[in-house]
Amino acid sequence: MSGEPGRDGGGETVDDVLIVQVAAGNAAAFEALARRHMRRVVAVAQGVVGNPSDADEIAQEAFMRVWEFADRWTPGRARFTTWLHRIVLNLAIDRCRKPQWIALDAAGEIADDRDPPAHDRLARRERRDAVELAMETIPPRQRAAVTLFYFEGLSGKAAAEALGISTAAFEQLLLRARRSIREELQAGGFDFQEGPL
Amino acid sequence: MTEAEFQRLSTIYGANVARWPEQVQESAERWRASHPEAGAVLREAAVLDHMLSRAAPVVDAPRVDALVDALRARTGAAPLPWSVPVPFWRRPWTDLKGALWRWTPEGAVYVGLFVLGCAANTAVRLLTAETPLEAWLAANLSLSLGG
Numbered sequence: 386m387s388g389e390p391g392r393d394g395g396g397e398t399v400d401d402v403l404i405v406q407v408a409a410g411n412a413a414a415f416e417a418l419a420r421r422h423m424r425r426v427v428a429v430a431q432g433v434v435g436n437p438s439d440a441d442e443i444a445q446e447a448f449m450r451v452w453e454f455a456d457r458w459t460p461g462r463a464r465f466t467t468w469l470h471r472i473v474l475n476l477a478i479d480r481c482r483k484p485q486w487i488a489l490d491a492a493g494e495i496a497d498d499r500d501p502p503a504h505d506r507l508a509r510r511e512r513r514d515a516v517e518l519a520m521e522t523i524p525p526r527q528r529a530a531v532t533l534f535y536f537e538g539l540s541g542k543a544a545a546e547a548l549g550i551s552t553a554a555f556e557q558l559l560l561r562a563r564r565s566i567r568e569e570l571q572a573g574g575f576d577f578q579e580g581p582l
Numbered sequence: 583m584t585e586a587e588f589q590r591l592s593t594i595y596g597a598n599v600a601r602w603p604e605q606v607q608e609s610a611e612r613w614r615a616s617h618p619e620a621g622a623v624l625r626e627a628a629v630l631d632h633m634l635s636r637a638a639p640v641v642d643a644p645r646v647d648a649l650v651d652a653l654r655a656r657t658g659a660a661p662l663p664w665s666v667p668v669p670f671w672r673r674p675w676t677d678l679k680g681a682l683w684r685w686t687p688e689g690a691v692y693v694g695l696f697v698l699g700c701a702a703n704t705a706v707r708l709l710t711a712e713t714p715l716e717a718w719l720a721a722n723l724s725l726s727l728g729g
């Protein structure tokens with residue numbers, strides 16, 4: 386979300402105006418707010434739970450909470466995106482506590498003339514699957530840290546705020562997460578000295 | 583900065599020093615410039631960065647549209663017009679201030695045009711009047727009371 390809403394000052398102002406209108410019961414403002422942030426919300430949820438259908442449910446639930454509790458949000462006290470991230474992360478981490486974590490759906494890839502040769506695609510696919518499998522092995526809060534910082538490009542400070550923890554605690558989460566993922570990949574035969582390609 | 587610290591930060595934040603905490607970026611860059619082994623540390627971190635970037639979930643536009651449509655159905659409310667007023671005490675000050683600045687030039691133009699129009703109207707009436715203005719005013723604006 387740059388161009389992504391919520392990262393720049395203008396985005397925050399738009400969010401502030403929209404959320405106030407949502408609190409007044411404006412459904413059109415709610416739809417606009419949902420459209421602005423839905424992609425990121427789904428991506429964050431999916432980064433934590435891994436399952437696209439669970440991520441969709443979490444995203445909808447998160448926005449329903451925004452709709453329901455918008456009047457509790459005060460402009461200027463915190464960024465709307467921080468509040469929204471916290472809702473999504475709480476829902477996603479709660480969902481992970483239930484025993485339903487499954488591997489990411491293997492979406493079919495349509496062959497294209499512009500695509501690289503089949504063996505290259507296969508190798509890339511294998512590496513991507515390997516990272517996804519490694520992500521499954523780490524705790525949900527570590528997945529959340531990786532998702533916010535690496536997938537969504539938040540700064541360490543913003544990601545820590547979204548998780549409701551200190552920057553030092555966030556660094557610990559990210560440190561453990563990267564070490565675990567790296568060890569999993571090495572155990573699977575990946576050589577970090579050779580490089581990714 | 584020590585080698586251990588540099589190594590630790592690269593493990594946490596990856597190979598892009600610009601994404602490290604601001605307060606350590608300068609010392610990290612200095613350490614990198616003066617220690618050739620920093621290159622190897624960052625290259626290794628970059629491999630994992632690259633692999634992680636490929637594993638990021640992809641959310642396409644049709645999926646977003648479907649979710650927004652589902653939300654609209656769940657809220658059960660027909661979209662309201664954008665002009666639904668928000669009480670001024672709930673509006674962010676920045677919004678009001680922004681609106682003031684935004685509409686000041688247009689407002690000045692409209693007021694200026696109105697004043698010019700009034701002046702032109704008066705001038706035309708004065709120049710084209712067949713009777714003196716006082717006589718015209720007396721004829722048109724006086725009330726006849728009876729008789």
